[in-house]
Amino acid sequence: MRVxxxxxxxxxxxxxxxxxxxxxxxxxxELAVVRDFLRSAGRQLGDVDLMRIAxxxxxxxxxxxxxxxxxxxxxxxHHRQARQYLSRRGVVVPWGAGGYGRPNLQVEVVRxxx
Numbered sequence: 001m002r003v004x005x006x007x008x009x010x011x012x013x014x015x016x017x018x019x020x021x022x023x024x025x026x027x028x029x030e031l032a033v034v035r036d037f038l039r040s041a042g043r044q045l046g047d048v049d050l051m052r053i054a055x056x057x058x059x060x061x062x063x064x065x066x067x068x069x070x071x072x073x074x075x076x077x078h079h080r081q082a083r084q085y086l087s088r089r090g091v092v093v094p095w096g097a098g099g100y101g102r103p104n105l106q107v108e109v110v111r112x113x114x
Contacts, residue, residue, distance in 0.1 A: 018045075026069050029078060031058060034065050063089065 018041060025037035035054050042050030053061070066082035069075050070093060086093050 014045075022068075023072060023074060026065060026072065026075060027078060029065075029081070031062055031065070035061065063091070067093075 021037060021041070025034045028034070038050045038054035042048065042052075042054060053064070056064070063086065066085045069078050069082040070086075083093050
């Protein structure tokens with residue numbers, strides 16, 4: 001059981017590091033920074049999907065960046081700009097926090113939180 005616990009802890013740490021680095025890239029609000037992060041993380045993790053997304057055309061990647069920014073409650077300082085970006089492109093985004101981070105804010109944290 002100890003090996004499985006150690007493996008789980010390593011995977012959790014890898015995920016948390018990925019989220020921290022992704023959040024930093026998103027907070028930069030720079031398309032090139034996010035693209036470089038996706039390429040680098042894709043190579044490091046052997047994730048072809050990340051590398052494929054890094055190759056998306058600028059407009060498509062920028063829309064994804066805006067959506068991911070809105071999904072992260074810790075990037076609230078950038079939500080207005082992301083919402084405006086999507087709105088100018090005809091994408092209606094409901095108000096309110098959501099995405100992957102929201103449920104974690106409502107439960108007691110047992111481990112480090114992303």
